[in-house]
Amino acid sequence: xxxxxxxxxxxxxxxxGPPPATPGRVHRAWWVAAVTFVTIVGAAAFASLPxxxxxxxxxxxxxxxxxxxxxxxxxxxxxxxxxxxxAALMDRFGIRRIVxxxxxxxxxxxxxxxxxxxxxxxVLFWGVLVGLGSGSMALAFAATVVNxxxxxxxxxxxxxxxxxxxxxxxxxxxxxxxLVEHHGWRPAAVTVALAALSVVPFVWLLLRDHPADVGLAxxxxxxxxxxxxxxxxxxxxxxxxxxxxxxxxxxxxxGTFAICGASTNGLVKTHFVPAAHDxxxxxxxxxxxxxxxxxxxxxxxxxxxxxxxRFEVRRLLAVYYALRGVSLLFLPMLLAPSVHPPMVFFIVxxxxxWVATVPPxxxxxxxxxxxxxxxxxxxxLASHQVGAAAVAFLGGAAxxxxxxxxxxxxxxxxxxxxxxxxxxxxxxxxxxxxxxA
Numbered sequence: 001x002x003x004x005x006x007x008x009x010x011x012x013x014x015x016x017g018p019p020p021a022t023p024g025r026v027h028r029a030w031w032v033a034a035v036t037f038v039t040i041v042g043a044a045a046f047a048s049l050p051x052x053x054x055x056x057x058x059x060x061x062x063x064x065x066x067x068x069x070x071x072x073x074x075x076x077x078x079x080x081x082x083x084x085x086x087a088a089l090m091d092r093f094g095i096r097r098i099v100x101x102x103x104x105x106x107x108x109x110x111x112x113x114x115x116x117x118x119x120x121x122x123v124l125f126w127g128v129l130v131g132l133g134s135g136s137m138a139l140a141f142a143a144t145v146v147n148x149x150x151x152x153x154x155x156x157x158x159x160x161x162x163x164x165x166x167x168x169x170x171x172x173x174x175x176x177x178x179l180v181e182h183h184g185w186r187p188a189a190v191t192v193a194l195a196a197l198s199v200v201p202f203v204w205l206l207l208r209d210h211p212a213d214v215g216l217a218x219x220x221x222x223x224x225x226x227x228x229x230x231x232x233x234x235x236x237x238x239x240x241x242x243x244x245x246x247x248x249x250x251x252x253x254x255g256t257f258a259i260c261g262a263s264t265n266g267l268v269k270t271h272f273v274p275a276a277h278d279x280x281x282x283x284x285x286x287x288x289x290x291x292x293x294x295x296x297x298x299x300x301x302x303x304x305x306x307x308x309x310r311f312e313v314r315r316l317l318a319v320y321y322a323l324r325g326v327s328l329l330f331l332p333m334l335l336a337p338s339v340h341p342p343m344v345f346f347i348v349x350x351x352x353x354w355v356a357t358v359p360p361x362x363x364x365x366x367x368x369x370x371x372x373x374x375x376x377x378x379x380x381l382a383s384h385q386v387g388a389a390a391v392a393f394l395g396g397a398a399x400x401x402x403x404x405x406x407x408x409x410x411x412x413x414x415x416x417x418x419x420x421x422x423x424x425x426x427x428x429x430x431x432x433x434x435x436x437a
Contacts, residue, residue: 027219028208028216029149029150029218029219031206032207032208033146033150033157035203035207036142036164036207037161037164038199038202039099039103039137039141039203040141040161040164040168041168041171042168042195043106043134043137043168045168045172045176046130047134049176049188049189049192050072050075050270051269051270051271052177052180052185052273052287054270054271054396055283056185057122057185061117061119063119064396065399066397066400067119067396069392069393069394069395069396070123070127070392070393071122071126072126072389072393073388073393074123074127074128074131074389075126075128075131075134076261076265076385076386076388077386077389078131078132078135079385080385080386080388081135081382081385082131083381084375084378084379085234085237086135088234089136090144090209093229094209095144095145095208095209096203096207098136099137099203099207100203101136102132102136103137103197103199103200103203104133104197104200105129105132106129106130106133106134106192106196109128109130110126110190110192111190113125113126114186143374148210148211149218150219150220151218151220151221152220152221153219173288174287176188176191176192176287177283177286177287180283181282181283181284210227211224212225212226213226237378237379240369240372240376241375244376247368249426250368250369250376250380253365253426255419256317256361256419256422256423257361257380257387258383258386259321259387259415259419260387260419261383261387261389261391262387262388262390262391263328263391263412264354264388265384265392266387266388266392266395267328267391267392267395268293270395271399272286272289272290273286273287274399274405275405276335278335279335279336279337280337281335281336281337281338285339289339289343289347292347292351293347293351293354294351296347296352297352297354299351299352300355301354301358301359303352303356304316304320304357304358304360308363313363314424314426315424316360317357317361317364318421318424319420320356320360321416321417321423322416322417324350324353324416325413325414325415325416325420326413327346327353328409328412328416329409329410329413331409332406332409332410334346367429391412394408395408
């Protein structure tokens, strides 16, 4: 009996782990969150640059806007397609190694563009290398950090880390646009490379894969031993995709989110600055407007989460897409050499709607796919980036063919109307019948 009691006590002590942190000290989880925030802010530098490169590269190399848009589309597609596997790689090799390697790949790809002389090099350096690197630090990075390091305050930390991308856009867009306008695109590319490189020491020295690595419990939760590496996670991601692809709601969610990516990252983030410049607006002014979208993006995301808890999510999603489509139909009439009140209204309105579609889309994934919902959302997010990639290329090609972006704005408005209809036809999941008395 004594031996049994001793063994039970030892097992309980192992489960309990180290004693709680000394009151008054900042929990290590907050430092990990801070490093993650800085890393995502740095990632916003290379997410902000493509729209600023189109005109300078067209002027210097005489590459068509379609060709430049193709490189951006490869970047966006790889960003999305890498995301479902990024969490699997982090489970297998650790967060710190994957993120540090991703930052080095991004830095090398961005720096290599300074010496490029052919369009295929832009596709390789900016499209492939920066796309793969940035995809490894997509939403999977923030979600993995939150899930491992926090039990309490998960919603707050997730919201803050989601907002980091918008904050980084606000920081880097004005700086990069000023560099492009006054010193050319090469210093801007070097700035992106240095921004990625400067974060690597913080990631390597301060980021840890799991609280157990430093003998701590997650913030607000009990101590847990570090789980063993999961070599089969990538296979599970593919298996979940195969199962979900046999259901109608998956294709409707993937289709609506592809249109979401097409009408945001692929269209506005990539082509708004060159389109405004076509109408005589300075690049710095257009980039400033894009940065303001990032500010209202944060407000709109938080509000959308509040609405998602209180309203029927299919209708909410349909309203978001319908309003976005209407705003895009009006945009060609608002573009002018200077910023005027109707344009400011568009920027505020569009910014509030930018990623408002995310909370209801996540809720619908959870409603239909339960425990697999996070992985299903990863694949839906991949469709978002594929849609963005298609319009990044087609938008540039349309500008080359028609001499303006007007047809692109109108087509995107029509696609958003289609997304609104698709959202409304997503069926509610079947409820199990009550057991007979």
